[in-house]
Amino acid sequence: MELRQIQYFVAVAEELHFGRAAERLHIGQPAVSQQVRRLERELRTRLFDRSGRTVTLTPVGQALLPEARELLRAMDSFAAKAERLAEQSEATFRVGISSALGERLDDFLDALPGRGDGTRFEFQTLDAHTRLEEVRAGRLDAAFVRGVESAPGLRLLTLWHDPLVVALPAAHPLAGRDPLDLADLAELPLRIAARTENPVLFDAVVTACRKAGFEPVLGPPFTRLQETLAEIGAGAACWTLMYPTAAPMVSSRRVALLPLNGDPITMRMFLALRENADPGRLELLTAASTQVRRMVDEENQSRRP
CATH class of the missing domain: 1.10.10.10 (Winged helix-like DNA-binding domain superfamily/Winged helix DNA-binding domain)
Incomplete structure (x- = not known):
């Protein structure tokens, strides 16, 4: 027949x-x-x-x-x-990224089943809000994004948790403590993005400080990371928090990067996709997200003091 x-x-x-x-x-x-x-x-x-x-x-x-x-x-x-x-398999996969992904982008690509054979990746460095809007509009297929807990119209796949590290002047007495207790920073002004700009990060840091027994003293407004680090390196008596993947951006020997003792302050990295993403591609990206999350969590666990 x-x-x-x-x-x-x-x-x-x-x-x-x-x-x-x-x-x-x-x-x-x-x-x-x-x-x-x-x-x-x-x-x-x-x-x-x-x-x-x-x-x-x-x-x-x-x-x-x-x-x-x-x-x-x-x-x-x-x-x-x-x-x-x-x-x-032949299409270009357009992805929005931040400038501080570092080796984590390599980790994600390595976790793709078959290493994403047959797919050409095109990356665009954009701010977080623009990344999400570009995915919604269909001009990006996906975007790496932190600092959100929900995004209407989009599906968020958890990729990994980043334990934040402290940046402070290398000449400050606290720079010799490794790891550093969060409570040690109680008297030092904190440089952090305003809550209106990054509410998830702001609330996570303030909550951690209160849990450590103090209300953080807010210092001058946080500008761009490189500018803030330059001011810290110049001796400004303040501290900030940054993602470990951004550590290579710290080229000055005048800035000390220290992990926090105890429970780290962590931020989640998501991969944002449209709700109606192609089922085959969604399956592939979900598998990659699970794999890279497991790998990064194991790595972070091994580094904890």
């Missing part, structure tokens, strides 16, 4: 005329008649009654028609999915 025989059977059953079925299939009528008769011989039953001037379905033909149509729908679905997968 061949699939084309099923196609011919359905066409004749719907047209109830061999000539019209042949026109619909863009083949000659003898070929249609021949294949339908061959199908009937293989099934050992008649599908059509040709005894009168018109063609009608036999009871067996009527009973088999729904299954025949289902077979053709399954074939169409199979072909469409194969086409989507072929396009996906």
